Amino acid sequence: MSIVETTGLTQRFGSTVALDALDLQMQPGVTGLVGANGAGKTTLLNAMLGLRIPTSGSLTVLGYDPQRAGHRLRANVGFAPERNVLPDEMRAVD
DSSP states (O other): OOSEEEEEEEEEETTEEEEEEEEEEEOSSOOOOOOOTTSSHHHHHHHHTTSSOOSEEEEEETTBOHHHHHHHHHTTOOOOOSSOOSOTTOOTTO
């Protein structure tokens, strides 16, 4: 069973295409995303965690649709962002 599966996943920011019809299947285990700056790694992770709505295509993570069950996914997936994404008034322990 795939832990992450995308079909035709596309994310646009205006005229910029960050993900272009991505078809992907990730199997269980430790997985890292490696690529050049601007390759779409953070965009994909944000979509996987339900933090960004893709322009088109489908995405499931651990069998869930991130847009409907993002809170469940965020409780089970580790994510180390490039910069702090917490609101200023929130601490990591919150």
